[in-house]
Amino acid sequence: MTEDRIEVKVYYEDTDCGGVVYYANYFRYFERARTEFLEHRGISLKDLMEKGTMFVVVDASAHYRQPGRYGDTLIIETSVSDRGPASITFSHLVKSKQTGDLLVSGHVKIASVSGRMKPTKLPDSVLKVLE
Numbered sequence: 822m823t824e825d826r827i828e829v830k831v832y833y834e835d836t837d838c839g840g841v842v843y844y845a846n847y848f849r850y851f852e853r854a855r856t857e858f859l860e861h862r863g864i865s866l867k868d869l870m871e872k873g874t875m876f877v878v879v880d881a882s883a884h885y886r887q888p889g890r891y892g893d894t895l896i897i898e899t900s901v902s903d904r905g906p907a908s909i910t911f912s913h914l915v916k917s918k919q920t921g922d923l924l925v926s927g928h929v930k931i932a933s934v935s936g937r938m939k940p941t942k943l944p945d946s947v948l949k950v951l952e
Contacts, residue, residue, distance in 0.1 A: 825854065828895065841888040844883070851929050854897040854911075857899075864947055873936045876934070877932055880910075880930040883925055884927065887922055889915065889917070889924050893918070894918040894919065897913060900912050910928055910929070933947075
């Protein structure tokens with residue numbers, strides 16, 4: 822599976838009082854990157870939701886190496902590191918566009934659930950794209 826890259830500009834609202842990206846915001850960036858990853862492959866989360874399939878986060882972690890700062894542009898690299906019948910694990914690398922330094926690495930495992938929040942198999946359309 823190939824990786825995707827998106828750019829995120831760090832705004833003042835993304836930072837703490839010291840101008841450093843607030844740690845929880847990296848999970849927002851991961852979410853945005855996963856959405857783009859799937860949509861670049863023709864998987865519309867909105868369409869899946871309308872058909873009764875949603876994704877929930879069941880595990881997430883981040884390893885902070887260096888701080889992102891106000892005014893930086895971050896590169897979020899996303900790839901699939903594992904896939905099960907009802908889950909996908911995404912790996913994320915956050916790098917500084919200016920220096921290329923690795924700032925944060927992380928992973929997020931999402932599970933497929935029905936509208937009633939019951940586990941369900943990943944739709945065939947998703948499985949096909951992720952093969």
